[in-house]
Amino acid sequence: MVVASRRKLAQSQKYCYNCLALTHSVYECKSKVSCDKCGKRHHSLLHFTSQKPTPPDTRSYWQPNTSLSTIPIQSTSITQQQPSISSGKDVSSDSSTLQSFLVNQKRNILLATALVKITAHNQTFLLRALIDPGSEATYILQSVVNRFKLFTRSTNASICGIGEVQSEFSTSMCPLTLESRINPDVHIPIAAVVLKKLTGNLPSQTVDASNLVELKRLRLADPNFDKPASIDMLIGADIYPLILCEGIKRE
Known part of the structure; x- marks a missing residue:
């Protein structure tokens, strides 16, 4: 799934944008870990990039x-x-x-x-x-x-x-x-x-x-x-x- 769809899912299900927890919002997140690609306060899976990462090999x-x-x-x-x-x-x-x-x-x-x-x-x-x-x-x-x-x-x-x-x-x-x-x-x-x-x-x-x-x-x-x-x-x-x-x- 593309990053835009992940972001939409995280927003609709009320995940924390930074650590993907369900117990708080990104504004209340106490995790010191941020995006490893840009350093901003969102999870690496929610980072927009032009490069295509290697897909997981769970094909049928x-x-x-x-x-x-x-x-x-x-x-x-x-x-x-x-x-x-x-x-x-x-x-x-x-x-x-x-x-x-x-x-x-x-x-x-x-x-x-x-x-x-x-x-x-x-x-x-x-x-x-x-x-x-x-x-x-x-x-x-x-x-x-x-x-x-x-x-x-x-x-x-x-x-x-x-x-x-x-x-x-x-x-x-x-x-x-x-x-x-x-x-x-x-x-x-x-x-x-x-x-x-x-x-x-x-x-x-x-x-x-x-x-x-x-x-x-x-x-x-x-x-x-x-x-x-x-x-x-x-x-x-x-x-x-x-x-x-x-x-x-x-x-």
Whole structure:
């Protein structure tokens, strides 16, 4: 996504222009870090430049000659109450509706995945994420929350499938910071809805990547994209515009 779209998103969602936090405005930001390109009080991801940065390698490739498989995917509609940020007690406020739309496919398709660095409560760890711009929310597995003993806040999230049939319900949300394994200047605060299950292993079967010669020159977001593995979190459209760089290769 272009810088103008990132700026528009940051303004509409009330992110701090300097550190991308949701708890304050740029005028109240106490961070001493500013744009590393011009030194002004905005995040480096919101800096206008004529040069095209290297895009993240989270592309999907379709192998039409391989055997067919089914990727189980659901549509979701989420109604959640936003929790209080200030204290240990959770206080609900306005509710919002989030939706995501994915379609079942009977093709061998590689969905965009990435190894992402997560920081929470003075601990840093790597998670494998599915990047889904069709989802309005970001999710994380309950097993991951339990494994790292992450702090959660109360919320009410009803996840519905196609036809508005309720398939899941979540009562907790986990505040995290998403960081880049490649760019140390990327720090994005997120609030992930906690679910017991996201999807099956991706890809659904091992993919022969030997003919994808162009990938050998790139530093991939998911080096093992061609091997089936579990998904720890799903990055939705609330975060997608902030991690996507200009200059996507389409061939």
